[in-house]
Amino acid sequence: xxxxxxxxxxxxxxxxxxxxxxxxxxxxxxxxxxxxxxxxxxxxxxxxxxxxxxxxxxxxxxxxxxxxxxxxxxxxxxxxxxxxxxxxxxxxxxxxxxxxxxxxxxxxxxxxxxxxxxxxxxxxxxxxxxxxxxxxxxxxxxxxxxxxxxxxxxxxxxxxxxxxxxxxxxxxxxxxxxxxxxxxxxxxxxxxxxxxxxxxxxxxxxxxxxxxxxxxxxxxxxxxxxxxxxxxxxxx
Amino acid sequence: xxxxxxxxxxxxxxxxxxxxxxxxxxxxxxxxxxxxxxxxxxxxxxxxxxxxxxxxxxxxxxxxxxxxxxxxxxxxxxxxxxxxxxxxxxxxxxxxxxxxxxxxxxxxxxxxxxxxxxxxxxxxxxxxxxxxxxxxxxxxxxxxxxxxxxxxxxxxxxxxxxxxxxxxxxxxxxxxxxxxxxxxxxxxxxxxxxxxxxxxxxxxxxxxxxxxxxxxxxxxxxxxxxxxxxxxxxxx
DNA sequence: GTGAACAACATTGTCGACAATCTTTCATTT
DNA sequence: AAATGAAAGATTGTCGACAATGTTGTTCAC
Numbered sequence: 001x002x003x004x005x006x007x008x009x010x011x012x013x014x015x016x017x018x019x020x021x022x023x024x025x026x027x028x029x030x031x032x033x034x035x036x037x038x039x040x041x042x043x044x045x046x047x048x049x050x051x052x053x054x055x056x057x058x059x060x061x062x063x064x065x066x067x068x069x070x071x072x073x074x075x076x077x078x079x080x081x082x083x084x085x086x087x088x089x090x091x092x093x094x095x096x097x098x099x100x101x102x103x104x105x106x107x108x109x110x111x112x113x114x115x116x117x118x119x120x121x122x123x124x125x126x127x128x129x130x131x132x133x134x135x136x137x138x139x140x141x142x143x144x145x146x147x148x149x150x151x152x153x154x155x156x157x158x159x160x161x162x163x164x165x166x167x168x169x170x171x172x173x174x175x176x177x178x179x180x181x182x183x184x185x186x187x188x189x190x191x192x193x194x195x196x197x198x199x200x201x202x203x204x205x206x207x208x209x210x211x212x213x214x215x216x217x218x219x220x221x222x223x224x225x226x227x228x229x230x231x232x233x234x235x236x
Numbered sequence: 237x238x239x240x241x242x243x244x245x246x247x248x249x250x251x252x253x254x255x256x257x258x259x260x261x262x263x264x265x266x267x268x269x270x271x272x273x274x275x276x277x278x279x280x281x282x283x284x285x286x287x288x289x290x291x292x293x294x295x296x297x298x299x300x301x302x303x304x305x306x307x308x309x310x311x312x313x314x315x316x317x318x319x320x321x322x323x324x325x326x327x328x329x330x331x332x333x334x335x336x337x338x339x340x341x342x343x344x345x346x347x348x349x350x351x352x353x354x355x356x357x358x359x360x361x362x363x364x365x366x367x368x369x370x371x372x373x374x375x376x377x378x379x380x381x382x383x384x385x386x387x388x389x390x391x392x393x394x395x396x397x398x399x400x401x402x403x404x405x406x407x408x409x410x411x412x413x414x415x416x417x418x419x420x421x422x423x424x425x426x427x428x429x430x431x432x433x434x435x436x437x438x439x440x441x442x443x444x445x446x447x448x449x450x451x452x453x454x455x456x457x458x459x460x461x462x463x464x465x466x467x468x469x470x471x472x
Numbered sequence: 473g474t475g476a477a478c479a480a481c482a483t484t485g486t487c488g489a490c491a492a493t494c495t496t497t498c499a500t501t502t
Numbered sequence: 503a504a505a506t507g508a509a510a511g512a513t514t515g516t517c518g519a520c521a522a523t524g525t526t527g528t529t530c531a532c
Contacts, residue, residue, distance in 0.1 A: 166393070
């Protein structure tokens with residue numbers, strides 16, 4: 001995807017949000033997909049020119065990205081893209097496991113009929129995509145799955161913490177470390193989670209979610225190990 | 237406390253951080269202490285002039301405050317001080333209970349000797365302050381207590397989420413809703429938590445912490461109920 | 473008198489320029 | 503040749519002004 005300059009048309013066709021919001025999602029994608037490499041320095045001036053805007057909104061976007069943990073900023077020095085390390089991956093998934101476990105317990109208690117049927121529909125969609133071997137939608141579908149459960153928890157601070165704070169970094173790890181060889185098992189786990197939620201069994205739902213996420217962690221960690229080893233040998 | 241204008245001396249005497257960092261803590265305190273009333277509108281221009289700086293750094297500070305949940309910003313409309321509601325209080329404490337319970341479990345597993353002796357020292361300090369009836373240090377001591385345990389958890393994302401994201405809003409609720417009539421019990425609970433951590437009993441430590449926080453929630457909720465009822469009658 | 477449209481005002485969003493700080497380069501000394 | 507220091511360059515931090523948007527108050531029609 002090219003950097004999309006802000007034109008008169010895009011401003012009007014888009015719902016005319018603020019410049020920051022418009023470029024934020026684009027930079028997010030660049031980082032998550034690795035077009036901006038982990039650990040690389042970000043030059044405010046250059047980034048601003050790339051999107052045809054000034055440094056003001058660019059700085060605000062970088063601050064947002066820092067909040068989302070995709071960027072690390074140091075005063076008077078500048079911003080760098082976050083680096084992916086084993087230690088941080090473990091910290092991140094440890095926290096995610098607790099939070100999404102909590103979300104799942106709450107969802108089992110509070111989900112309403114409409115949300116539940118949406119969740120069933122998404123699950124069936126995923127199973128269909130799986131049968132068709134459609135790996136792109138598997139990725140997106142997985143994000144949606146967790147997203148919907150978090151929404152159903154009904155706790156706004158929890159939602160904000162997970163979606164506003166952790167989710168983008170998680171997507172970055174998963175995008176860059178994914179070995180797409182695990183969907184069969186993962187979607188079977190999804191089914192069991194939905195069943196537990198539908199049965200209003202909060203304790204079980206939370207437990208299954210924590211296990212499901214631990215599986216994901218192991219998978220991602222293994223892949224990250226390969227990548228870092230590979231990179232180390234490429235340098236020499 | 238007066239708004240402290242930034243002078244040449246304060247810049248050099250202070251460790252010469254950035255303007256944003258300097259005013260951020262001042263605005264934080266203003267909000268937490270209620271000098272800026274909950275729900276009131278924040279005017280960027282006025283706020284900038286109050287501290288003798290321009291709107292640029294002021295806007296950045298407001299963004300930081302939004303991240304800390306002390307401020308709500310709406311594009312093209314502006315920023316307001318967060319409002320304190322029963323519903324949000326419950327969401328917030330629900331999340332806090334889970335996160336600090338987790339922190340406590342991890343701390344029991346990972347705390348080192350030095351951190352542990354610091355924790356003991358703080359506990360004894362608190363018990364001494366309690367005997368002396370020193371209510372100001374009780375407040376601060378309680379913040380430190382939870383802070384130290386969070387630090388001892390060793391999970392950087394957890395630390396960032398609690399301290400960077402939730403703690404300031406928690407302090408706001410506690411400052412504005414505190415009925416300082418509970419320290420005896422609270423500090424007894426602190427002692428049991430430290431004992432569990434020292435015994436490396438993660439499960440117990442987490443459980444005690446969650447209970448301790450639930451006590452705090454009930455206390456704060458009750459006080460908030462009184463305040464809102466009081467306010468409603470004052471209007472009529 | 474009430475409601476809608478419009479104009480005047482106030483506030484936020486964006487920009488370009490300058491100041492403060494950090495980084496790099498290059499000369500100098502040991 | 504390596505280390506130190508200073509100067510030049512590049513980058514971030516801050517400012518004031520202008521543009522875009524939201525808000526308020528007034529007028530007019532009904």
